[in-house]
Amino acid sequence: GAGVSQSPSNKVTEKGKDVELRCDPISGHTALYWYRQSLGQGLEFLIYFQGNSAPDKSGLPSDRFSAERTGGSVSTLTIQRTQQEDSAVYLCASSSPGGLRNTIYFGEGSWLTVV
Amino acid sequence: DAKTTQPPSMDCAEGRAANLPCNHSTISGNEYVYWYRQIHSQGPQYIIHGLKNNETNEMASLIITEDRKSSTLILPHATLRDTAVYYCIALYSGGGADGLTFGKGTHLIIQP
Numbered sequence: 472g473a474g475v476s477q478s479p480s481n482k483v484t485e486k487g488k489d490v491e492l493r494c495d496p497i498s499g500h501t502a503l504y505w506y507r508q509s510l511g512q513g514l515e516f517l518i519y520f521q522g523n524s525a526p527d528k529s530g531l532p533s534d535r536f537s538a539e540r541t542g543g544s545v546s547t548l549t550i551q552r553t554q555q556e557d558s559a560v561y562l563c564a565s566s567s568p569g570g571l572r573n574t575i576y577f578g579e580g581s582w583l584t585v586v
Numbered sequence: 587d588a589k590t591t592q593p594p595s596m597d598c599a600e601g602r603a604a605n606l607p608c609n610h611s612t613i614s615g616n617e618y619v620y621w622y623r624q625i626h627s628q629g630p631q632y633i634i635h636g637l638k639n640n641e642t643n644e645m646a647s648l649i650i651t652e653d654r655k656s657s658t659l660i661l662p663h664a665t666l667r668d669t670a671v672y673y674c675i676a677l678y679s680g681g682g683a684d685g686l687t688f689g690k691g692t693h694l695i696i697q698p
Contacts (some may be wrong), residue, residue, distance in 0.1 A: 475629075506688075513673075514688035562629055577629030586691070 473497075475578035477563050483584045484553055492548045492581045500576075504564040505538055506547050508580075515561065529585030553585045559568065590674045595693040604661040606692050611655040618677050619650060621659045623670040624691070630673065633659065652669030669696045 476495040484490050496503050505517040516530040521538045531537070535553075540546040549555055560580040591609045598604040610619060620635040634641055634648045636657070641648045646662040661668055673691040 513690045516687060536674050564629075575630070575632060 475563055475565055475576050476541070476582050477561075477578035479581055480579065481531030481582045481584075483586060486555060486585055487552055488550045489549065490553055490583060492550075492561050492563075494546045494548070494565075494578060496544065496546070496563070497576055498544075500565035500567055501543065502566040503540060504547050504563065504566075504575075506562040507547070507559045508530075508562060509559040517561075519550070545556075550583075553583075555585045556584045558583055579586075590676055590689060592672070592674055592689065592692045594609070594690065595695065597695050597697055598661075598664050600666060600698050601663055604664040604668065604694055604696070606636050606659040606661075606672050606694060607656065610658045610676045610687065611652055612675060614678075616678060618647065619654075619657050619677045620645070621648065622642055622673045624673070624687070625667075625670040629649075631689070635677075643672075651657075652661045664694075664696045666696050668694065670694060 475497055478493045482490055494503065501522045505522040506514045507517055508514050518531055519527040519537045522543065535551045538546060538548045546563065548561060560582045562577055563579045564575050566575040580581045593607065596606065600686050612633060618635050622630040623633055623634040624630045631647065634640060634643055634646050636648045638649050638654065640650060648657060650657045659672060671691040671693050673688045675688060
């Protein structure tokens, strides 16, 4: 597709369940980011993938959160044993090769509600 | 990445120019100033970026002070659809493992 695609767009899950959120970046983009945005808050960086380098996981809030990127393309963010405070919109972004990040494109997000 | 400060909210009349300020007094020489906006319920959208010189594109103009400690995003003829949260960010141009750090931005409200 032309843009960053995320699925599901909306997810309601029970506390304690695991969830997987998927991101399909723009073809050819080697950098991929995951962010979280709680209601009324700014974007919170979670994790960054760049090519074949080890991902920067410094923003993951706890060990219940993990992400992988298979084949340098699609990424999956997994939240285990979800808690109510995990409710937020999870945004994925990708950017083109090279140094400047002016070509970062965001998806529309996956809205997660933990009940 | 350098910290930026923005007013939490601003109003602007439809059809007028919206001028959104941003302070980035600790910006380093190789950090660019980027602006993004986020319309309610949508992902952030890139607007414009610059290093030293003023920049203009189809969406907006970016005015950067000579000392680079502040900048202003200008939407020349604001419309109701420009109501959004606008984020000013200072980013190292060389990429690297750090992510974009967004603050709370400025909530711009265009009044009819």
